[in-house]
Amino acid sequence: MLDIVIQYVLILLLVLGLGYLVYLLRDRDINAREDYFGFDYVILGELSASEATSENAKRIIRIISSVVDNVESNYKNSENTFKEEKAIFLAKEAISLLNFESNIDSESLKYLIRLAVALLPATNKGVEHH
DSSP states (O other): OHHHHHHHHHHHHHHHHHHHHHHHHHHTTOOGGGSGGGHHHHHHTTSOTTTOOHHHHHHHHHHHHHHHHHHHHHOTTSOHHHHHHHHHHHHHHHHHTTOOSSOOOHHHHHHHHHHHHHTSOOOOTTOOOO
16 A cells, blocks of 8 residues: 555656746747757857857857767767867867857867767777677
């Protein structure tokens, strides 16, 4: 009997927690469907109000993706730290061509680059198959 009561209380707390999360998202005008897994928040937080559009976030994500592809194909045998620094440098250069008034800091670019690298196809370098 006690187990059933505890289960109902836990379900009730879960529903209340989810309801509160939805309330917080709506209160801050965050549209989760258009946020690209939080990337908009990271990218657009650095840009001025006039530059903080979803379209600009898409452009920046595309730039970072193409920079990562370029660095991975041209510097295959280099150290990962070198490739990361090269990608940050190239991404800053490419984003500067968009003529934004604000800059995206290196730390944000580093996280976005690491995510883009994680989404690359596996090379299976150094992995044995049995």
